[in-house]
Amino acid sequence: MNRNLSTAEAIKRWDRFADTYASTHGEHGDIHKEVFLNPTIFSLAGQLHNKRVLDAGCGEGYLSRKLANLGATVTAVDYSLRMIEIARDRKSMELPIEYRQGNCEDLNFIEENNFDLIVSNMVIQDLANYKQAFQEMYRLLIDGGIFIFSILHPCFVTPNSGWEKTADGNKLHWNVDNYFYEGAFEQPLGNEEKIVLFHRTLTNYINSLMETGFSLERVEEPKPSKEMLEKYPSFEEDLRCPDFIVFKLRK
Numbered sequence: 725m726n727r728n729l730s731t732a733e734a735i736k737r738w739d740r741f742a743d744t745y746a747s748t749h750g751e752h753g754d755i756h757k758e759v760f761l762n763p764t765i766f767s768l769a770g771q772l773h774n775k776r777v778l779d780a781g782c783g784e785g786y787l788s789r790k791l792a793n794l795g796a797t798v799t800a801v802d803y804s805l806r807m808i809e810i811a812r813d814r815k816s817m818e819l820p821i822e823y824r825q826g827n828c829e830d831l832n833f834i835e836e837n838n839f840d841l842i843v844s845n846m847v848i849q850d851l852a853n854y855k856q857a858f859q860e861m862y863r864l865l866i867d868g869g870i871f872i873f874s875i876l877h878p879c880f881v882t883p884n885s886g887w888e889k890t891a892d893g894n895k896l897h898w899n900v901d902n903y904f905y906e907g908a909f910e911q912p913l914g915n916e917e918k919i920v921l922f923h924r925t926l927t928n929y930i931n932s933l934m935e936t937g938f939s940l941e942r943v944e945e946p947k948p949s950k951e952m953l954e955k956y957p958s959f960e961e962d963l964r965c966p967d968f969i970v971f972k973l974r975k
């Protein structure tokens with residue numbers, strides 16, 4: 725744990741890690757997005773045709789491409805310049821997606837009341853000032869607009885959480901510790917890089933969203949479906965403890 729790590733440091737690492745990260749992403753993102761996050765996000769988002777959508781923290785852009793393929797006009801921002809370069813390279817000409825480099829904590833180059841829907845997939849835990857990011861999302865939505873975001877589940881993915889294993893590697897149970905710690909911690913991603921994550925409690929997330937003015941419409945803790953378990957049996961262990969939580973809010 726290291727309270728001095730900032731959004732700027734987190735982005736430096738995303739820049740360095742962007743090519744490796746992008747290499748794990750195809751049409752459906754990576755395997756966790758295919759199994760857990762895409763089904764949840766798209767079922768919460770509803771009809772996308774002619775919707776103006778912001779993909780906040782778009783990474784290499786698979787979600788922007790999916791949204792645009794379903795008829796949305798997409799603005800996509802990421803603070804990592806390298807991610808934006810990759811996303812631009814991966815976009816086909818005809819898709820209505822505009823990629824911009826920007827920090828979700830301050831998107832002052834975008835006018836207020838601009839979007840019907842904002843999606844932010846696995847980004848809010850990567851930035852230091854989540855309250856400011858929520859305020860930005862609120863400012864950018866039209867009245868009645870929807871904000872959907874996914875994060876690592878803050879009750880289970882905490883600094884130093886992980887499986888307790890027997891000597892021969894069997895998973896006994898998932899350990900959680902330091903739940904009330906608020907701030908940055910590092911987590912290995914791949915073999916080369918440690919990314920910076922910011923932990924907050926579930927109450928702080930929910931209270932901040934309400935203080936910003938959002939109404940909570942739905943919360944999901946995605947589990948693998950039967951079909952996904954047939955395709956990827958190793959996800960059986962995710963029926964024991966959720967990795968992710970997804971919020972749907974209305975302005």
Ligand SMILES: C[S@@+](CC[C@H](N)C(=O)[O-])C[C@H]1O[C@@H](n2cnc3c(N)ncnc32)[C@H](O)[C@@H]1O
Nearest residue numbers: 738781782783802803804827828845846850851
């Ligand atoms: C876990 S990746 C998710 C990317 C993408 N949403 C997806 O689902 O594939 C997190 C992304 O958030 C971006 N990011 C982190 N902090 C950000 C910030 N303050 N503003 C904008 N993007 C940020 C990173 O550069 C990285 O591309």
